Amino acid sequence: MDFELSEEHLAVQEAAKDFAQNELLPGVIERDNEQKFDPVLLRKMGELGFLGMMVSPEYGGGGMDTLSYVIAMEELSKVDASASVIMSVNNSLVCWGMETYGTDAQKEKYLTQLAAGKYIGAFCLSEPQAGSDATSQHTTAKEEGDHYLLNGTKNWITNGNSSSVCLVIAHTHREKGHKGINVFIVEKGWEGFSVGKKEDKMGIRASDTHTLMFTDVKVPKENRIGEDGFGFKFAMSTLNGGRIGIAAQALGIASGAFELSLKYAQERKTFGKPISEHQAIQFKLSEMDTRIEAARLLVYKAARLKDQGKDYIKAAAMAKLYASDVAMWVTTEAVQIHGGYGYVREYHVERLMRDAKITQIYEGTSEIQKLVIARELLK
Ligand code: CAA
Ligand code: FAD
Numbered sequence: 001m002d003f004e005l006s007e008e009h010l011a012v013q014e015a016a017k018d019f020a021q022n023e024l025l026p027g028v029i030e031r032d033n034e035q036k037f038d039p040v041l042l043r044k045m046g047e048l049g050f051l052g053m054m055v056s057p058e059y060g061g062g063g064m065d066t067l068s069y070v071i072a073m074e075e076l077s078k079v080d081a082s083a084s085v086i087m088s089v090n091n092s093l094v095c096w097g098m099e100t101y102g103t104d105a106q107k108e109k110y111l112t113q114l115a116a117g118k119y120i121g122a123f124c125l126s127e128p129q130a131g132s133d134a135t136s137q138h139t140t141a142k143e144e145g146d147h148y149l150l151n152g153t154k155n156w157i158t159n160g161n162s163s164s165v166c167l168v169i170a171h172t173h174r175e176k177g178h179k180g181i182n183v184f185i186v187e188k189g190w191e192g193f194s195v196g197k198k199e200d201k202m203g204i205r206a207s208d209t210h211t212l213m214f215t216d217v218k219v220p221k222e223n224r225i226g227e228d229g230f231g232f233k234f235a236m237s238t239l240n241g242g243r244i245g246i247a248a249q250a251l252g253i254a255s256g257a258f259e260l261s262l263k264y265a266q267e268r269k270t271f272g273k274p275i276s277e278h279q280a281i282q283f284k285l286s287e288m289d290t291r292i293e294a295a296r297l298l299v300y301k302a303a304r305l306k307d308q309g310k311d312y313i314k315a316a317a318m319a320k321l322y323a324s325d326v327a328m329w330v331t332t333e334a335v336q337i338h339g340g341y342g343y344v345r346e347y348h349v350e351r352l353m354r355d356a357k358i359t360q361i362y363e364g365t366s367e368i369q370k371l372v373i374a375r376e377l378l379k
Pocket of ligand 2: 089122123124125126128129130131132133155156157158159201209358361362363364365366367368371
């Protein structure tokens, strides 16, 4: 597998780095403290094409490959993982699912807006009692004439407040198990749709995470994606790609912490020399860089397989499992290298450590990634 980046990939990397360093970095600590993402930055992300990178130009997207997307995800995540989770959900869960399985009319109406960042999307699978065990959800959609009547509660929804369009996964025929699940495009503002509690989180604090409630929401039949009963397969298939995005986010968080640590280790002096001259610190830096490089290869491999139209379920799960552990380990070491300064907000690494943790939990916990890998190995 050739990992030489093309001119186009290098240009994407440069553009993403430029945006991250010049636009995201200046207010990142304040946004984390205030738990708010700046709408002006979100608009810029849309204008620069970060919100619909892989969407076909026919629908206003960038028409780029998955490798370009993960390269951009890494650069943004080095600085601001709240920005990159917004980007990740919009690109790989909402736009990709809609473009791959939606009707022309759905794409015209919604995808064009989502790809341009005029609408922000949310992906609503999890419920209070149904996270890893996704089929045990309680939300129902009852067929009534030309529409479905949607009832239930989704929680932990990224972009829960800022989104205009939600993909909601619900049971239509509970007795059919996962084959009785469907996915619907639901607009904010429809009667009976309300936004609930905002979560006060450990990390990715500028990304809004909310509970969403649906009470007799009328969803037109044309807003169902795919054949009747396709909803669970839709969710699983969309999450396969989503996991590559989160793996890239984890990779970026780790790389960001490593770059800060490498610089700091050469500046900070103890016992008359930079701490980078103490072998204990050198060994940390060596191991951090090695693990990051291994994570990058797994992430790029999963992206390449997806771009080549090959099976990438196992590769995506492996990339997310490994990169998220690397992010957690590297960021913890980064705080250690920074000593007491690492423990305070100003030096960024404590935020990166808090942000790293979520990558082992969402879009399937590490335990679920192992389960996915084992099922692929044994099938
Ligand atoms: N890709 C494609 N199809 C898949 C699949 C995959 N990775 N995993 C399962 N399926 C299919 C199976 O083939 C099966 O279909 P058939 O019956 O036709 O063969 C069907 O789905 C049901 O599969 P299982 O019997 O294996 O289902 P299960 O109930 O045992 O659950 C699971 C499997 C892998 C644990 C699944 O429930 C899962 O992935 N859970 C984690 C949920 C998750 O990742 N949630 C993330 C929410 S979004 C989010 O988190 C966003 C964010 O933070 C930013
Ligand atoms: P549980 O499923 O209750 O798991 C608890 C523990 O048990 C975990 O360690 C888990 O790995 C382990 N476990 C469970 N089952 C097994 C098993 N079979 N074998 C071994 N171990 C097991 N969801 C969405 O739908 N959309 C979103 O946009 C979204 N964004 C999120 C943002 C944040 C900040 C957070 C925290 C969550 C988000 N989620 C979202 C939900 C997320 O996907 C779930 O939290 C995650 O899938 C785990 O589900 P759970 O929290 O119910 O944990």
